[in-house]
Amino acid sequence: MEKLKIEKNSVQETLIIPLYGRKMCSEKFPELYTDVFAERLCERLDYDFSELEKKKDSFIYEFGALEAAMRQLDIKWEINNYLSQYPEAAVVNLGCGLDETGKACDNGLCKIINVDFPDVIAIREQLIPESEREFNIACDLRDYSWMDKVDASKGAIFFAAGVFHYFKTEEVKSLVLELAQRFPKGCLVFDSVGKLGTRLMLKTALKNMEIKDIDEFFYVNDPAKDLNWSDKIKVSFRGYMLGYYDMKSPGIRFLHRLLARLGDSLTKMSINKMIFE
Ligand SMILES: C[S@@+](CC[C@H](N)C(=O)[O-])C[C@H]1O[C@@H](n2cnc3c(N)ncnc32)[C@H](O)[C@@H]1O
Structure with missing residues (x-):
């Protein structure tokens, strides 16, 4: 079977980190997390996983895999709640990469929409067939024309997993205000990290992959204050690693949970929810 190439040194390449993390997590901690799609997808990509493979048993890479899995579990929790x-809402995956969270939450009634850059959507479409009530939009999220294609007559929940780190603060704010204006009763869920966390984790991860076209990062130290952009938006937030699940599961060590606690408190890893009024 032909393999699909992922461009090196690009924002596109960042989709590998969470995809590989989800594959690794479901191999190592299946009671906590399973992802039937991730392994199959990794096999179909023309990408040199050897560096990641070499490090996969190190504690810190295990923790990275847990980060990818916990984020998806948290976001799934919020989607199911919405x-x-x-029940017939649009479930919109912003910066979807090769993630299938929408499908994992399919209740048989909702609409599933995946948005990413055209080159990513082109790869996605060769690997992942659209299911019934699902479609993809190839568009830069900063070009709001993609919003015209979202039918929110029965509600809409938007989520961005590991995406806004590649945006400037002003770009995130502008996108959020546009969503709030267009989609009353809609909801947006996304992860963020504080300034220290962004420096420590994200930059190291990205430097390892020699990604050069990411010049500025969005970070959030205090969601209640930093995301207070409009009185029409209700903001709430929970710890990214331990705010939804206690991570007490076979194979998860005390040290994993300790680092998870530090991640949530010290590096301000957070899952943020905005409800548009
Ligand atoms: C770290 S990956 C996360 C992928 C996916 N959300 C996941 O959890 O596996 C970041 C994704 O955001 C996409 N992305 C970043 N900036 C974007 C933009 N301005 N417009 C559309 N997609 C963007 C990238 O192409 C990439 O697929």
Whole structure:
């Protein structure tokens, strides 16, 4: 079977980090997390995984895999929660990469929409067939024309997993205000890290991959204050690693949970929810 090439040194390449993390997590900690798609997808990519493979048993890489899995579990929790109120809502994956969270939350009624750059969507479409009630939009998220294609008549939940780190603060703010204006009763969920965390984790991870076209990062030290952009947006937040699940699961060590606690408190890893009024 033909393999699909992922360009090196690009934002596109960043989709590898969480995808590989989810594959690794479901191999190592299947009771906590399973991802039937991630392994199959990694096999179909023309990408040199050897560096990641070499490090996969190190504590810090194990923790990185847990980060990818916990983020997806948290976001799934929020989507299911929203769908319990708006079962026919649009579930919109912003910067979807090769992530199938929308499908994993499919209740048989919702609409699933995946948005990413055209080159990523082109790869996605060769690897992942669109299911019933699902479609992809190839567009830069900063070009708001993609929003015209979202039917939010029955509600809409937007989520961005590991995406806004590649945006400037002003770009995130502007996108959020546009969403709030266009989609009353809509909801947006996304992860963020504080300034220290961004420096420590993200930059190291990206430097390892020699990604050069990311010049500025969005960070959030205090969600209640930093995300207070409009009185029409209700902001709430929870710890990214331990805010939804206690991570007490076979194979998860005390040290993993300790680092998770530090991640949430010291480096301000957070899952943020905005409800548009
Ligand atoms: C770290 S990956 C995360 C992928 C996916 N959300 C996941 O959890 O596996 C970041 C994704 O955001 C996409 N992205 C970053 N900036 C974007 C933009 N301005 N417009 C559309 N997609 C963007 C990248 O192409 C990439 O697929």
